[in-house]
Amino acid sequence: MNKPITNGRVTRWILLLQEFNITVLDRPRKQNTVADFLSRIQNIKEDSLVEDKFPDEYLFAVTTQTPWFVDISNYLVTRKFPSHLFPREKRNIIQESARYSWITNELYKTKPNL
Numbered sequence: 229m230n231k232p233i234t235n236g237r238v239t240r241w242i243l244l245l246q247e248f249n250i251t252v253l254d255r256p257r258k259q260n261t262v263a264d265f266l267s268r269i270q271n272i273k274e275d276s277l278v279e280d281k282f283p284d285e286y287l288f289a290v291t292t293q294t295p296w297f298v299d300i301s302n303y304l305v306t307r308k309f310p311s312h313l314f315p316r317e318k319r320n321i322i323q324e325s326a327r328y329s330w331i332t333n334e335l336y337k338t339k340p341n342l
Contacts (some may be wrong), residue, residue: 297328297335299313299321300324300325300328300335301319301322301328301330301335303322303325303333304325304328304329304330305330309321326339327339327340327341
């Protein structure tokens with residue numbers, strides 16, 4: 229390192245690369261055909277921006293309603309109620325859940341409607 233380097237990032241890279249034994253081999257163009265080909269490619273759009281608009285771009289939304297049995301199945305699995313329910317709704321869930329069973333991640337109706 230003969231020159232003083234003021235950029236901290238470059239200094240960090242130099243210190244990191246000094247740990248490795250790196251040798252740079254320079255090949256003539258005739259032997260390195262890939263580099264020769266890449267060096268001859270002309271970049272037509274040098275200052276072009278990334279395209280923000282795509283011709284086939286659409287935005288879709290899928291909306292579903294919550295199934296009627298969600299509160300019953302959650303109660304059967306966890307024995308807990310959602311925090312937004314009133315006491316009357318909690319009693320209804322307890323009564324309704326008595327007719328159903330939760331077996332291997334599926335809800336089964338075990339008793340007829342009363």
